[in-house]
Amino acid sequence: MKKKMELNIVHLYPDVLNLYGDLGNVLCLKKRCEWRGLKVNVVNHNVRSGRGLERGDIFFLGGGSDRSQAIVYHHLMGLGPVLKKVIAEEKVVLAICGGYQLLGRCYVDSDGKEIPGLKIFDFITKSSKNRLIGNIIIDNLLGLKPLNIVGFENHGGRTYHDLQALGTVRSGFGNNSEDKKEGLVYRNCIGTYMHGPLLPKNPHLADHLIRKALERKYGNQELRVLDDSFEYSAHDKVKKLYL
Amino acid sequence: MKDPRYYLSILAGKSVMGVLKLMGRKATSLPGKLAVAVYPELLKEINDRCKKKVLITGTNGKTTTNNIINHIMRSATGRIISNLEGSNMRQGLASAFLKNKKPEYDWGFFEIDEGSFPGIVKYIRPDYVVVTNFFRDQLDRYGEIETTVSRIRDHVKSLNCTFILNADDPFVAQFGQLSKRALFYGVKRNMLSSRKEVIVETRFCPVCSRRLHYRYFNYGHLGEFRCPCGFRNPAYDYYISRIKQKANRYHFDFFSRKKVLKGLSFPYTGLYNSYNCAAALTFCFAAGADPGVIRKSLETFEYKLGRLEDFRFRNTTVKLVLAKNPIGLTQVLHNISFDRRPKALLLLLNDNIADGRDVSWIWDADFNLLAEMKDLKAVFCSGRRGEDMALRIKYAGISLDLIRRTDDDIRSSIRKILKENVGIIYIIPTYTALFETRNVLVDYQKHFDRKGG
Numbered sequence: 149m150k151k152k153m154e155l156n157i158v159h160l161y162p163d164v165l166n167l168y169g170d171l172g173n174v175l176c177l178k179k180r181c182e183w184r185g186l187k188v189n190v191v192n193h194n195v196r197s198g199r200g201l202e203r204g205d206i207f208f209l210g211g212g213s214d215r216s217q218a219i220v221y222h223h224l225m226g227l228g229p230v231l232k233k234v235i236a237e238e239k240v241v242l243a244i245c246g247g248y249q250l251l252g253r254c255y256v257d258s259d260g261k262e263i264p265g266l267k268i269f270d271f272i273t274k275s276s277k278n279r280l281i282g283n284i285i286i287d288n289l290l291g292l293k294p295l296n297i298v299g300f301e302n303h304g305g306r307t308y309h310d311l312q313a314l315g316t317v318r319s320g321f322g323n324n325s326e327d328k329k330e331g332l333v334y335r336n337c338i339g340t341y342m343h344g345p346l347l348p349k350n351p352h353l354a355d356h357l358i359r360k361a362l363e364r365k366y367g368n369q370e371l372r373v374l375d376d377s378f379e380y381s382a383h384d385k386v387k388k389l390y391l
Numbered sequence: 392m393k394d395p396r397y398y399l400s401i402l403a404g405k406s407v408m409g410v411l412k413l414m415g416r417k418a419t420s421l422p423g424k425l426a427v428a429v430y431p432e433l434l435k436e437i438n439d440r441c442k443k444k445v446l447i448t449g450t451n452g453k454t455t456t457n458n459i460i461n462h463i464m465r466s467a468t469g470r471i472i473s474n475l476e477g478s479n480m481r482q483g484l485a486s487a488f489l490k491n492k493k494p495e496y497d498w499g500f501f502e503i504d505e506g507s508f509p510g511i512v513k514y515i516r517p518d519y520v521v522v523t524n525f526f527r528d529q530l531d532r533y534g535e536i537e538t539t540v541s542r543i544r545d546h547v548k549s550l551n552c553t554f555i556l557n558a559d560d561p562f563v564a565q566f567g568q569l570s571k572r573a574l575f576y577g578v579k580r581n582m583l584s585s586r587k588e589v590i591v592e593t594r595f596c597p598v599c600s601r602r603l604h605y606r607y608f609n610y611g612h613l614g615e616f617r618c619p620c621g622f623r624n625p626a627y628d629y630y631i632s633r634i635k636q637k638a639n640r641y642h643f644d645f646f647s648r649k650k651v652l653k654g655l656s657f658p659y660t661g662l663y664n665s666y667n668c669a670a671a672l673t674f675c676f677a678a679g680a681d682p683g684v685i686r687k688s689l690e691t692f693e694y695k696l697g698r699l700e701d702f703r704f705r706n707t708t709v710k711l712v713l714a715k716n717p718i719g720l721t722q723v724l725h726n727i728s729f730d731r732r733p734k735a736l737l738l739l740l741n742d743n744i745a746d747g748r749d750v751s752w753i754w755d756a757d758f759n760l761l762a763e764m765k766d767l768k769a770v771f772c773s774g775r776r777g778e779d780m781a782l783r784i785k786y787a788g789i790s791l792d793l794i795r796r797t798d799d800d801i802r803s804s805i806r807k808i809l810k811e812n813v814g815i816i817y818i819i820p821t822y823t824a825l826f827e828t829r830n831v832l833v834d835y836q837k838h839f840d841r842k843g844g
Contacts (some may be wrong), residue, residue, distance in 0.1 A: 163594070167535075168749065169754030170754075189676065211534070213535035213538075214535070215535075215595075216593070219595055219600050248578050281749075282748065283748070300749045302749065334443065343749070348783075348786060378796075379782060381778045381781075382781070383781045389775070
């Protein structure tokens with residue numbers, strides 16, 4: 149008998165980094181796997197957890213308030229080498245907002261002080277007084293159909309890099325409100341400012357992550373098509389109201 | 392002589408109020424906004440006319456707490472000014488004044504939006520400040536919960552007043568260090584307390600940032616907590632205990648340091664309402680209200696304006712309940728789960744500025760309870776972002792054949808849900824959907840009464 153395929157999702161610091169409904173992303177991945185008969189284990193990794201991250205197939209890192217991020221900062225910095233390896237091995241990583249910023253070299257705060265990041269990518273984020281807040285719509289650069297990805301952004305930091313972006317901003321601010329780029333893509337790692345939460349309203353992106361994780365583990369996979377009428381009516385509504 | 396701008400501001404405000412009333416619109420905000428624009432010192436005028444002032448702030452429960460306080464204190468004096476309808480920024484206070492202008496008031500009871508608190512205490516110098524709780528709410532408007540807490544803390548530090556503080560909320564309890572005159576209230580462990588709280592909220596010590604240990608949770612992060620650094624719930628000055636639910640009422644005892652009021656009865660259920668009662672009763676006791684009056688007023692308290700307001704139709708009852716943030720919505724769903732009648736729900740999600748532009752908060756509410764409800768016949772989703780709500784409950788595991796997606800239009804979605812053959816209908820709107828929903832229901836009810844049903 150063919151063994152049931154199985155994915156391990158590692159949710160990093162869910163009790164601390166949990167702003168703006170971001171845990172909806174993990175729920176979305178889990179449900180979309182289960183609806184297709186795949187087995188999913190969600191592992192909550194927090195400051196009291198030990199090793200075992202290597203078993204993960206998909207990693208999710210959200211953002212938190214300044215205080216929350218300070219609470220887990222040192223623990224997270226200890227994960228730098230593991231996360232770097234995971235990304236190099238083409239495992240799936242989704243990092244949002246504060247989590248995205250932490251993948252870079254450093255964050256420059258309002259006093260000009262540099263707070264070191266995980267240094268997985270060579271980019272910096274500069275703090276700015278005015279927060280960039282609102283609905284955001286981008287054209288994705290992953291070749292996914294439909295073309296748009298919709299969400300909500302709320303960040304004070306401006307991120308600058310020359311790496312591959314997740315998309316081109318159609319409406320909203322993106323990485324820095326200057327260069328029209330939103331997010332970052334490297335192998336199967338995606339960094340982005342998009343909340344919403346991101347994945348439920350963008351099932352094509354959610355399925356892209358699931359497909360990549362399965363591909364890596366089990367070889368090329370066709371995903372069963374799901375009825376996404378609820379998903380796309382929420383997706384289309386954002387476009388109708390804000391594009 | 393008075394500043395002529397004072398008279399001009401009253402005239403301007405009153406005129407707009409008259410026009411709005413003619414148009415059948417609510418006048419809780421705009422007239423005051425105009426009056427304050429003409430004469431910014433108007434709030435100081437209100438301050439000077441009140442013998443004593445009470446400010447009620449925090450994330451949830453402000454309007455209910457304010458209404459209970461009004462209801463109790465009204466039996467002693469009619470000279471009260473209050474923004475009872477929940478319009479809680481500067482313009483709301485000014486509108487309350489325009490509606491009920493008197494040369495002098497015995498009491499001013501004002502609920503104050505957390506964001507507006509700093510701007511308002513510049514003019515209104517309170518004798519009491521009631522702080523209910525701090526939860527995540529509209530992060531796009533207020534920023535993170537820590538920002539709100541520290542802004543309010545900075546502005547109450549210099550106030551010479553009595554604080555009435557929720558001892559079960561670590562973020563509120565820490566305010567006790569700011570004044571010697573602090574009264575702490577809480578709700579003791581009860582049948583709804585649990586060891587485990589599912590909703591993810593801040594649970595780190597506001598003093599040292601370590602993880603708090605909880606003996607039990609009442610809801611959200613309210614409960615009995617302690618931190619290795621020594622921070623813990625302050626001792627209660629007043630508290631509610633021995634809660635029992637009978638029919639659709641809560642019965643409980645209220646303890647002060649010296650007295651007990653046994654067998655009080657309150658016509659609304661939900662632990663969050665017990666906290667609202669505890670806050671209001673603590674104030675009323677401290678202000679010297681008569682215990683007999685307190686008992687009677689609590690029993691006859693009736694809510695208006697969409698906080699668990701009932702509308703009766705021939706075959707069914709509609710309950711209207713505002714829910715505007717994750718913890719509030721979770722508590723509303725929790726409360727509904729005790730109602731075993733066959734039921735239908737209408738969830739109305741708007742994303743106007745007063746609701747918060749960001750609708751992601753619905754993913755932080757706990758919908759598992761909804762998925763487990765056996766008597767649930769249908770869930771309608773509507774409002775500007777009704778599609779987001781439908782998607783949220785799909786992922787919560789609500790059976791798809793129960794989900795009814797209607798268009799954005801509130802009136803037509805209410806018309807549709809009224810056709811459901813169920814014993815009870817819950818309509819749960821966000822803030823800006825509340826007033827329209829209420830108007831539609833009042834309208835339908837008139838129509839229904841006329842038909843003599």
